[in-house]
Amino acid sequence: LLVLVPSPLPRLRAVLQRCWGRLERGLWPGIFGGQSPPWGPALAVQGPALVPQGINDAGESSAEAPSLLESVVWMAAPKHRRTIEVNRCRRRNPTKLIEIKRNIDVCPECGNLKQKHVLCGYCYAKVKEETRLIRMEIYKKEGRPFNAPAVETVVLYEGEKPTEKDEGKRIIERARRRPSWFVQN
Amino acid sequence: MRLSLAAAISHGRVYRRFGLSPRSRLDLLRNLVTALVRHERIETPWARADEMRGYAERLIDYAKRGDKDERAMRMADFWLTEKDLIHKLFKVLAPRFQPHPGSYTRLLQIPNRDGLDRAKMAVIELKGNPLPPLVRPRRDSDKTLLNQLLKGYRQDAQRAAAP
Numbered sequence: 127l128l129v130l131v132p133s134p135l136p137r138l139r140a141v142l143q144r145c146w147g148r149l150e151r152g153l154w155p156g157i158f159g160g161q162s163p164p165w166g167p168a169l170a171v172q173g174p175a176l177v178p179q180g181i182n183d184a185g186e187s188s189a190e191a192p193s194l195l196e197s198v199v200w201m202a203a204p205k206h207r208r209t210i211e212v213n214r215c216r217r218r219n220p221t222k223l224i225e226i227k228r229n230i231d232v233c234p235e236c237g238n239l240k241q242k243h244v245l246c247g248y249c250y251a252k253v254k255e256e257t258r259l260i261r262m263e264i265y266k267k268e269g270r271p272f273n274a275p276a277v278e279t280v281v282l283y284e285g286e287k288p289t290e291k292d293e294g295k296r297i298i299e300r301a302r303r304r305p306s307w308f309v310q311n
Numbered sequence: 312m313r314l315s316l317a318a319a320i321s322h323g324r325v326y327r328r329f330g331l332s333p334r335s336r337l338d339l340l341r342n343l344v345t346a347l348v349r350h351e352r353i354e355t356p357w358a359r360a361d362e363m364r365g366y367a368e369r370l371i372d373y374a375k376r377g378d379k380d381e382r383a384m385r386m387a388d389f390w391l392t393e394k395d396l397i398h399k400l401f402k403v404l405a406p407r408f409q410p411h412p413g414s415y416t417r418l419l420q421i422p423n424r425d426g427l428d429r430a431k432m433a434v435i436e437l438k439g440n441p442l443p444p445l446v447r448p449r450r451d452s453d454k455t456l457l458n459q460l461l462k463g464y465r466q467d468a469q470r471a472a473a474p
Contacts, residue, residue, distance in 0.1 A: 234449065245434075245445060247422040257352065257442045274349060274395045276402040279441040298441075308443040 235307070249307075256305065263298050286310070327362050340366055341390055347416075348396045348404070352436035352445075357420060360433040364416050366390070367435075371415050374405040407439050414438075419445060 148154045216222075230239055233246035240246040260281055268274070278295040282288065283304035288297055304310065329336040343363040346353050355363075370390050373383045378401045387397045408415045417436050423429040434445065451458055 235447070241422075244420045244422060250421055250434075250445065253443050253445055254354075260442060261350070272393050272395050274393075274399045276398040278403055278407070281441050281443075305443070307447060309447075 252305075252307070256308070260298060260300060263300060267296070267298065327358055329359065329362070341392060344370060344390050345392050345396060347435060347437065348391060348400055349393065351440035352434060352442055354421065354432060354434045356424075357418075357431040357433040360418055360435040364418055364435060368413065368415055370400070371404060371408055372413075374400045375409060377401075377405075404437070411438075417445075 145154075149157070227241070229242045231242050232238070233240045233249060236246060236248045238246055238248045264279070275296055279298060280288065280292045280295045281298045281300060283300050283302060286304070288295075326336075330339045339359070340363050343353065343355060343359060344367050347363070347367055353360075370386060373380075373386045376383045378384070383401075384397075387400055388394075391397050391400065404415075415438055417438055419434050421432045421434055424432050436442070436445070453459070453462070
Protein backbone atom coordinates (compact mmCIF):
# COMPACT_ATOMS: atom_id res chain seq x y z
CA LEU A 127 0.00 0.00 0.00
CA LEU A 128 1.71 3.21 -1.10
CA VAL A 129 0.51 6.65 0.03
CA LEU A 130 1.20 9.74 -2.04
CA VAL A 131 2.61 12.64 0.02
CA PRO A 132 3.85 16.07 -1.12
CA SER A 133 7.64 16.65 -1.00
CA PRO A 134 8.19 16.92 2.76
CA LEU A 135 10.54 19.00 4.95
CA PRO A 136 12.72 16.91 7.31
CA ARG A 137 10.47 17.51 10.37
CA LEU A 138 7.24 16.87 8.50
CA ARG A 139 8.84 13.71 7.14
CA ALA A 140 9.68 12.55 10.69
CA VAL A 141 6.15 13.26 11.95
CA LEU A 142 4.55 11.42 9.05
CA GLN A 143 6.87 8.47 9.63
CA ARG A 144 5.83 8.23 13.26
CA CYS A 145 2.11 8.41 12.40
CA TRP A 146 2.50 5.75 9.71
CA GLY A 147 4.49 3.53 12.12
CA ARG A 148 1.75 3.79 14.75
CA LEU A 149 -0.95 2.99 12.19
CA GLU A 150 0.93 -0.09 10.97
CA ARG A 151 1.56 -1.42 14.45
CA GLY A 152 -2.05 -0.93 15.43
CA LEU A 153 -1.23 1.60 18.20
CA TRP A 154 -3.91 4.02 16.95
CA PRO A 155 -7.08 1.92 17.22
CA GLY A 156 -9.60 4.72 17.58
CA ILE A 157 -8.70 6.70 14.48
CA PHE A 158 -11.45 5.52 12.12
CA GLY A 159 -14.10 4.90 14.77
CA GLY A 160 -14.13 1.11 14.35
CA GLN A 161 -14.59 1.09 10.57
CA SER A 162 -11.96 0.10 8.05
CA PRO A 163 -9.46 2.76 6.93
CA PRO A 164 -10.75 4.77 3.96
CA TRP A 165 -7.88 4.13 1.57
CA GLY A 166 -8.18 1.51 -1.12
CA PRO A 167 -5.77 0.51 -3.87
CA ALA A 168 -3.85 3.59 -5.09
CA LEU A 169 -1.55 4.47 -7.90
CA ALA A 170 2.10 3.73 -7.17
CA VAL A 171 4.05 6.88 -7.92
CA GLN A 172 7.81 7.38 -7.87
CA GLY A 173 8.04 9.83 -4.98
CA PRO A 174 10.95 10.64 -2.66
CA ALA A 175 11.99 7.56 -0.66
CA LEU A 176 9.88 7.83 2.49
CA VAL A 177 9.16 4.30 3.82
CA PRO A 178 12.50 2.38 3.43
CA GLN A 179 14.16 2.65 6.86
CA GLY A 180 17.88 2.46 5.98
CA ILE A 181 17.96 5.53 3.70
CA ASN A 182 15.85 7.50 6.18
CA ASP A 183 18.25 6.97 9.10
CA ALA A 184 21.14 8.22 6.98
CA GLY A 185 19.01 11.14 5.77
CA GLU A 186 17.94 12.04 9.31
CA SER A 187 21.44 11.90 10.79
CA SER A 188 22.79 14.11 7.99
CA ALA A 189 19.77 16.46 8.30
CA GLU A 190 20.21 16.85 12.11
CA ALA A 191 23.61 18.60 12.03
CA PRO A 192 22.75 21.40 9.53
CA SER A 193 19.40 22.04 11.30
CA LEU A 194 21.26 22.78 14.59
CA LEU A 195 23.37 25.41 12.84
CA GLU A 196 20.33 26.80 10.96
CA SER A 197 18.39 27.34 14.22
CA VAL A 198 21.12 29.67 15.64
CA VAL A 199 20.00 33.34 15.61
CA TRP A 200 22.65 35.86 14.53
CA MET A 201 23.01 38.69 17.11
CA ALA A 202 24.44 42.17 16.59
CA ALA A 203 27.69 42.98 18.39
CA PRO A 204 29.89 46.08 18.35
CA LYS A 205 32.75 45.88 15.91
CA HIS A 206 34.94 48.68 17.22
CA ARG A 207 35.75 50.34 20.48
CA ARG A 208 33.89 53.61 21.02
CA THR A 209 36.43 56.30 21.74
CA ILE A 210 36.17 58.52 24.78
CA GLU A 211 35.39 61.52 22.57
CA VAL A 212 32.40 59.77 21.04
CA ASN A 213 31.33 58.52 24.47
CA ARG A 214 31.54 62.04 25.91
CA CYS A 215 29.41 63.39 23.06
CA ARG A 216 26.75 60.80 23.78
CA ARG A 217 26.79 61.13 27.58
CA ARG A 218 26.83 64.92 27.67
CA ASN A 219 24.23 65.49 24.98
CA PRO A 220 21.77 68.14 26.36
CA THR A 221 18.83 65.73 26.21
CA LYS A 222 20.61 63.45 28.70
CA LEU A 223 21.52 66.14 31.22
CA ILE A 224 19.22 66.94 34.12
CA GLU A 225 16.89 69.82 33.20
CA ILE A 226 17.40 72.97 35.22
CA LYS A 227 14.27 74.19 36.96
CA ARG A 228 13.38 77.80 36.38
CA ASN A 229 10.12 77.72 38.38
CA ILE A 230 11.65 78.25 41.83
CA ASP A 231 10.66 81.41 43.68
CA VAL A 232 10.86 82.91 47.15
CA CYS A 233 7.78 82.61 49.35
CA PRO A 234 6.65 86.19 50.21
CA GLU A 235 5.44 85.13 53.69
CA CYS A 236 8.40 83.25 55.13
CA GLY A 237 11.21 83.75 52.60
CA ASN A 238 11.81 80.03 51.96
CA LEU A 239 12.17 78.71 48.46
CA LYS A 240 9.12 77.26 46.77
CA GLN A 241 8.07 76.12 43.33
CA LYS A 242 5.70 78.50 41.61
CA HIS A 243 2.78 76.06 41.27
CA VAL A 244 3.28 74.37 44.67
CA LEU A 245 2.48 75.63 48.17
CA CYS A 246 5.38 76.74 50.36
CA GLY A 247 6.50 73.80 52.51
CA TYR A 248 7.16 75.85 55.63
CA CYS A 249 3.86 77.73 55.54
CA TYR A 250 1.98 74.51 54.81
CA ALA A 251 3.66 72.77 57.75
CA LYS A 252 2.56 75.66 59.99
CA VAL A 253 -1.04 75.42 58.81
CA LYS A 254 -0.98 71.61 59.07
CA GLU A 255 0.18 71.75 62.71
CA GLU A 256 -2.52 74.25 63.59
CA THR A 257 -5.25 72.17 61.92
CA ARG A 258 -4.01 69.12 63.80
CA LEU A 259 -4.42 70.95 67.13
CA ILE A 260 -7.87 72.23 66.09
CA ARG A 261 -8.91 68.69 65.17
CA MET A 262 -7.73 67.43 68.58
CA GLU A 263 -10.01 70.03 70.21
CA ILE A 264 -12.87 68.96 67.94
CA TYR A 265 -12.37 65.33 68.92
CA LYS A 266 -12.38 66.23 72.62
CA LYS A 267 -15.61 68.18 72.14
CA GLU A 268 -17.32 65.42 70.17
CA GLY A 269 -16.43 62.77 72.73
CA ARG A 270 -16.76 59.58 70.72
CA PRO A 271 -15.92 58.81 67.07
CA PHE A 272 -18.63 59.13 64.35
CA ASN A 273 -20.27 62.00 66.19
CA ALA A 274 -20.12 64.76 63.58
CA PRO A 275 -22.65 67.52 64.38
CA ALA A 276 -25.13 68.87 61.85
CA VAL A 277 -24.05 72.50 62.40
CA GLU A 278 -21.20 74.66 61.13
CA THR A 279 -18.03 75.08 63.18
CA VAL A 280 -16.11 78.23 64.11
CA VAL A 281 -12.67 78.43 65.75
CA LEU A 282 -12.10 81.11 68.39
CA TYR A 283 -8.82 81.98 70.06
CA GLU A 284 -8.06 83.56 73.44
CA GLY A 285 -10.19 86.54 74.32
CA GLU A 286 -12.53 86.33 71.32
CA LYS A 287 -16.27 86.39 71.55
CA PRO A 288 -18.66 84.84 69.03
CA THR A 289 -20.16 87.51 66.76
CA GLU A 290 -23.75 87.57 65.48
CA LYS A 291 -22.55 85.80 62.31
CA ASP A 292 -21.47 82.83 64.48
CA GLU A 293 -24.91 82.16 65.86
CA GLY A 294 -25.95 78.54 65.77
CA LYS A 295 -22.40 77.37 65.10
CA ARG A 296 -20.41 74.98 67.24
CA ILE A 297 -17.52 76.87 68.89
CA ILE A 298 -14.07 75.34 69.15
CA GLU A 299 -11.78 77.10 71.65
CA ARG A 300 -8.04 77.19 71.11
CA ALA A 301 -5.93 78.17 74.10
CA ARG A 302 -3.54 80.52 72.37
CA ARG A 303 -3.36 83.95 70.77
CA ARG A 304 -4.73 84.19 67.23
CA PRO A 305 -1.87 83.69 64.72
CA SER A 306 -1.32 86.60 62.34
CA TRP A 307 -1.90 84.47 59.26
CA PHE A 308 -5.33 83.23 60.41
CA VAL A 309 -7.55 86.17 59.62
CA GLN A 310 -10.95 86.12 61.29
CA ASN A 311 -13.81 86.46 58.78
CA MET B 312 -13.67 51.38 11.25
CA ARG B 313 -11.51 49.75 13.89
CA LEU B 314 -13.75 47.67 16.08
CA SER B 315 -10.95 46.34 18.25
CA LEU B 316 -8.35 48.33 20.12
CA ALA B 317 -4.63 47.56 20.34
CA ALA B 318 -3.43 46.93 23.88
CA ALA B 319 -1.66 49.84 25.67
CA ILE B 320 -3.52 52.59 23.77
CA SER B 321 -5.83 54.54 26.06
CA HIS B 322 -6.80 57.58 24.00
CA GLY B 323 -9.81 59.37 25.38
CA ARG B 324 -10.11 57.39 28.60
CA VAL B 325 -11.05 59.85 31.36
CA TYR B 326 -11.04 57.65 34.44
CA ARG B 327 -7.72 56.72 36.05
CA ARG B 328 -7.11 53.17 37.28
CA PHE B 329 -6.70 52.76 41.02
CA GLY B 330 -6.63 49.82 43.40
CA LEU B 331 -7.14 46.19 42.46
CA SER B 332 -10.30 46.45 40.32
CA PRO B 333 -12.96 48.98 39.26
CA ARG B 334 -14.95 48.18 42.38
CA SER B 335 -11.84 48.69 44.50
CA ARG B 336 -11.28 52.02 42.78
CA LEU B 337 -14.78 53.16 43.70
CA ASP B 338 -14.29 52.03 47.30
CA LEU B 339 -11.03 53.95 47.51
CA LEU B 340 -12.63 57.12 46.16
CA ARG B 341 -15.61 56.61 48.44
CA ASN B 342 -13.32 56.52 51.48
CA LEU B 343 -11.68 59.73 50.32
CA VAL B 344 -15.03 61.47 49.79
CA THR B 345 -16.15 60.40 53.27
CA ALA B 346 -12.92 61.74 54.76
CA LEU B 347 -13.32 65.04 52.91
CA VAL B 348 -16.87 65.51 54.15
CA ARG B 349 -15.78 64.66 57.70
CA HIS B 350 -12.56 66.69 57.96
CA GLU B 351 -13.16 69.29 55.21
CA ARG B 352 -9.47 69.22 54.26
CA ILE B 353 -7.41 66.15 53.36
CA GLU B 354 -3.93 65.48 52.03
CA THR B 355 -3.62 62.64 49.51
CA PRO B 356 -1.72 61.83 46.31
CA TRP B 357 -2.60 64.31 43.60
CA ALA B 358 -4.09 61.76 41.21
CA ARG B 359 -6.52 60.47 43.84
CA ALA B 360 -7.50 63.99 44.87
CA ASP B 361 -8.09 64.97 41.26
CA GLU B 362 -10.21 61.89 40.62
CA MET B 363 -12.16 62.33 43.84
CA ARG B 364 -12.90 66.00 43.21
CA GLY B 365 -15.45 65.33 40.50
CA TYR B 366 -17.30 62.76 42.59
CA ALA B 367 -17.35 65.06 45.65
CA GLU B 368 -18.73 68.02 43.69
CA ARG B 369 -21.42 65.90 42.07
CA LEU B 370 -22.37 64.56 45.50
CA ILE B 371 -22.84 68.13 46.74
CA ASP B 372 -24.94 68.89 43.66
CA TYR B 373 -27.15 65.94 44.54
CA ALA B 374 -27.31 67.13 48.16
CA LYS B 375 -28.49 70.57 46.98
CA ARG B 376 -31.61 68.91 45.59
CA GLY B 377 -32.73 68.44 49.17
CA ASP B 378 -33.31 65.88 51.85
CA LYS B 379 -36.57 64.54 50.47
CA ASP B 380 -35.18 63.59 47.06
CA GLU B 381 -34.97 59.81 46.80
CA ARG B 382 -32.02 59.75 44.39
CA ALA B 383 -30.07 62.25 46.50
CA MET B 384 -30.53 60.16 49.61
CA ARG B 385 -29.49 56.95 47.82
CA MET B 386 -26.36 58.68 46.48
CA ALA B 387 -25.44 60.04 49.90
CA ASP B 388 -26.06 56.62 51.41
CA PHE B 389 -23.68 54.97 48.97
CA TRP B 390 -20.94 57.59 48.96
CA LEU B 391 -20.74 58.33 52.69
CA THR B 392 -19.78 55.22 54.58
CA GLU B 393 -20.12 56.97 57.97
CA LYS B 394 -23.81 57.60 58.34
CA ASP B 395 -23.59 60.61 60.68
CA LEU B 396 -22.03 62.50 57.78
CA ILE B 397 -25.25 62.25 55.75
CA HIS B 398 -26.81 64.65 58.25
CA LYS B 399 -23.80 66.95 57.95
CA LEU B 400 -23.99 66.84 54.15
CA PHE B 401 -27.66 67.79 53.90
CA LYS B 402 -27.82 70.21 56.82
CA VAL B 403 -24.44 71.94 56.68
CA LEU B 404 -22.80 71.59 53.27
CA ALA B 405 -25.88 71.96 51.07
CA PRO B 406 -26.94 75.32 52.62
CA ARG B 407 -23.30 76.49 52.64
CA PHE B 408 -22.95 75.94 48.90
CA GLN B 409 -26.48 76.94 47.85
CA PRO B 410 -25.39 80.36 46.46
CA HIS B 411 -22.43 78.85 44.54
CA PRO B 412 -23.16 77.44 41.06
CA GLY B 413 -20.25 74.99 41.13
CA SER B 414 -16.61 74.35 42.16
CA TYR B 415 -17.04 73.68 45.87
CA THR B 416 -13.53 72.28 46.33
CA ARG B 417 -10.02 73.68 46.10
CA LEU B 418 -7.13 71.49 44.98
CA LEU B 419 -3.58 72.68 45.71
CA GLN B 420 -0.30 70.90 45.19
CA ILE B 421 2.08 70.30 48.12
CA PRO B 422 5.81 69.46 48.13
CA ASN B 423 6.38 65.76 47.32
CA ARG B 424 5.84 63.18 50.02
CA ASP B 425 8.81 62.56 52.37
CA GLY B 426 8.80 58.77 52.01
CA LEU B 427 10.72 56.64 49.51
CA ASP B 428 8.18 57.14 46.72
CA ARG B 429 8.32 61.00 46.67
CA ALA B 430 4.73 60.96 45.44
CA LYS B 431 3.08 64.10 44.08
CA MET B 432 0.76 65.14 46.90
CA ALA B 433 -2.15 67.53 47.00
CA VAL B 434 -4.45 68.98 49.60
CA ILE B 435 -8.13 69.15 48.71
CA GLU B 436 -10.50 71.18 50.84
CA LEU B 437 -14.09 72.33 50.78
CA LYS B 438 -14.43 76.09 50.37
CA GLY B 439 -15.75 77.93 53.39
CA ASN B 440 -14.27 75.51 55.91
CA PRO B 441 -13.50 76.76 59.46
CA LEU B 442 -9.84 75.71 59.36
CA PRO B 443 -6.93 78.15 58.88
CA PRO B 444 -6.51 79.23 55.22
CA LEU B 445 -3.83 77.56 53.13
CA VAL B 446 -3.14 80.46 50.79
CA ARG B 447 -3.42 84.09 51.77
CA PRO B 448 -4.70 86.22 48.92
CA ARG B 449 -2.01 88.76 48.11
CA ARG B 450 -2.85 92.16 46.82
CA ASP B 451 -0.52 93.68 44.29
CA SER B 452 1.72 96.43 45.62
CA ASP B 453 0.57 100.04 45.18
CA LYS B 454 3.63 100.88 43.11
CA THR B 455 2.73 98.77 40.06
CA LEU B 456 1.88 100.71 36.88
CA LEU B 457 -1.73 99.56 36.74
CA ASN B 458 -2.34 100.45 40.39
CA GLN B 459 -0.78 103.90 39.97
CA LEU B 460 -2.96 104.59 36.93
CA LEU B 461 -6.07 103.43 38.79
CA LYS B 462 -5.12 105.62 41.76
CA GLY B 463 -4.76 108.62 39.44
CA TYR B 464 -8.14 107.87 37.84
CA ARG B 465 -9.79 107.62 41.26
CA GLN B 466 -8.27 110.97 42.34
CA ASP B 467 -9.45 112.65 39.13
CA ALA B 468 -12.94 111.28 39.63
CA GLN B 469 -12.99 112.55 43.23
CA ARG B 470 -11.78 116.01 42.18
CA ALA B 471 -14.46 116.15 39.51
CA ALA B 472 -17.17 114.97 41.92
CA ALA B 473 -16.07 117.12 44.95
CA PRO B 474 -16.89 120.78 43.99
